[in-house]
Amino acid sequence: MQSRVVASEEGKAKGLSLGSLRLLVVFVALCVVFSVISIYTIKHFGIESVVTTVSSSFQPCDEKHGGLEQWIKPPLKLIHNMSDNELLWRASLVPKIKNYPFERVPKIAFMFLTKGPLPLAPLWERFFKGHESFFTIYIHSLPSYQAQFPPSSVFYKRQIPSQIAEWGRMSMCDAERRLLANALLDISNEWFILLSESCIPLYKFSVVYHYVKKSKHSFVGAFDDPGPYGRGRYNPNMAPLVNITKWRKGSQWFEVNRKLAINIVEDTTFYPKFEQYCRPACYVDEHYFPTMLTIQAEGALANRSITWVDWSRGGAHPATFGRTDISEEFFNRVRGGHECVYNNNRNSSVCFLFARKFAPSALEPLLDMVDSKVLDF
Numbered sequence: 001m002q003s004r005v006v007a008s009e010e011g012k013a014k015g016l017s018l019g020s021l022r023l024l025v026v027f028v029a030l031c032v033v034f035s036v037i038s039i040y041t042i043k044h045f046g047i048e049s050v051v052t053t054v055s056s057s058f059q060p061c062d063e064k065h066g067g068l069e070q071w072i073k074p075p076l077k078l079i080h081n082m083s084d085n086e087l088l089w090r091a092s093l094v095p096k097i098k099n100y101p102f103e104r105v106p107k108i109a110f111m112f113l114t115k116g117p118l119p120l121a122p123l124w125e126r127f128f129k130g131h132e133s134f135f136t137i138y139i140h141s142l143p144s145y146q147a148q149f150p151p152s153s154v155f156y157k158r159q160i161p162s163q164i165a166e167w168g169r170m171s172m173c174d175a176e177r178r179l180l181a182n183a184l185l186d187i188s189n190e191w192f193i194l195l196s197e198s199c200i201p202l203y204k205f206s207v208v209y210h211y212v213k214k215s216k217h218s219f220v221g222a223f224d225d226p227g228p229y230g231r232g233r234y235n236p237n238m239a240p241l242v243n244i245t246k247w248r249k250g251s252q253w254f255e256v257n258r259k260l261a262i263n264i265v266e267d268t269t270f271y272p273k274f275e276q277y278c279r280p281a282c283y284v285d286e287h288y289f290p291t292m293l294t295i296q297a298e299g300a301l302a303n304r305s306i307t308w309v310d311w312s313r314g315g316a317h318p319a320t321f322g323r324t325d326i327s328e329e330f331f332n333r334v335r336g337g338h339e340c341v342y343n344n345n346r347n348s349s350v351c352f353l354f355a356r357k358f359a360p361s362a363l364e365p366l367l368d369m370v371d372s373k374v375l376d377f
């Protein structure tokens with residue numbers, strides 16, 4: 001009744017409705033034909049083939065001819081909604097055949113553990129420029145921080161899903177594991193270096209790359225400190241899993257290879273012990289990885305960090321260098337005057353590839369150091 005009233009009120013409604021009726025008939029007929037075809041297809045080829053056709057037409061780049069690509073491509077976006085448990089599990093999936101059946105250029109994953117901004121980013125941009133096939137970048141910052149890098153930056157969209165990390169607490173190790181796990185999702189990453197916003201590189205990229213690549217060991221600081229800040233922090237409740245003879249201390253700023261990175265992300269054995277029995281004044285980020293890796297793979301560790309830091313001023317925190325500290329002499333001091341063992345048999349004077357801590361005010365003189373070739377990036 002009502003529709004007829006509406007139709008007659010509109011002048012052209014009648015002619016139109018005849019036309020639409022015809023369209024409707026054609027549509028219904030098409031539907032019937034399509035249904036018959038569908039039913040036939042489902043009966044003869046099973047439901048899966050129909051489902052596959054539909055989903056593959058929605059994600060055309062996901063399954064290129066069912067090839068290997070889908071297994072070896074890095075994730076398109078670093079932002080995901082996996083929980084830590086899901087992420088660590090995913091990152092712990094490991095191929096069991098040693099040789100890669102495809103060309104793989106091993107990369108260094110530079111993992112920046114930061115509060116927010118990267119004030120020294122322009123220096124790092126100079127360092128990375130031209131070496132795009134040999135590195136990847138991951139940034140973990142406070143979850144509230146919104147990065148503002150332009151698309152031309154190497155840091156653009158390199159942020160990973162992050163959570164608050166507190167110095168000396170397990171949440172700090174969680175952040176480091178989160179960085180490792182995200183970086184492991186890219187199968188081309190072979191070495192993983194943890195850095196902070198106050199770190200700088202001391203040598204050009206090719207020197208860093210070859211130093212790390214040619215090393216037989218991973219650069220994890222690990223030493224047996226008999227004093228109160230070393231063995232003094234050991235809790236006997238960790239035995240027998242962690243014997244005091246294997247208790248190690250070391251700088252948080254590590255370099256590990258893919259194998260050790262997987263040891264760290266897959267660990268469900270040591271984690272609960274350290275979480276429960278290494279709380280301030282036991283600073284877990286100084287003990288968990290060095291101790292765990294010493295127990296699992298002591299022969300793989302160089303037992304020294306490649307990040308230089310100056311504790312000579314004393315106190316709980318290392319020295320921070322600002323504008324007035326930066327000079328050629330400063331770099332001669334930081335890069336020279338050390339001796340360390342490289343690959344067991346070789347004494348090397350190149351012991352540190354990175355240094356900290358540098359204040360934002362150091363940026364300008366640091367860039368001058370690059371221009372004057374003191375830092376030869």
Ligand SMILES: *[C@@H]1O[C@H](CO)[C@@H](O)[C@H](O)[C@H]1NC(C)=O
Nearest residue numbers: 080081082083084085086087
């Ligand atoms: C992630 O998102 C998917 C769908 O968008 C949802 O089903 C899933 O529960 C989410 N996972 C987490 C851990 O939030």
Ligand SMILES: *[C@@H]1O[C@H](CO)[C@@H](O)[C@H](O)[C@H]1NC(C)=O
Nearest residue numbers: 239240241242243244245246
């Ligand atoms: C720790 O290891 C030493 C030998 O390295 C052994 O004698 C000792 O019993 C071990 N301690 C515990 C608590 O297992």
Ligand SMILES: *[C@@H]1O[C@H](CO)[C@@H](O)[C@H](O)[C@H]1NC(C)=O
Nearest residue numbers: 217294298299301302303344
């Ligand atoms: C590092 O220390 C462990 C003992 O904790 C030792 O077995 C290993 O050989 C050391 N690594 C190097 C390169 O000296």
Ligand SMILES: *[C@@H]1O[C@H](CO)[C@@H](O)[C@H](O)[C@H]1NC(C)=O
Nearest residue numbers: 339340341344345346347348
């Ligand atoms: C390395 O230096 C130490 C002393 O610093 C020396 O005893 C050792 O012989 C040196 N090794 C090599 C291979 O030069």
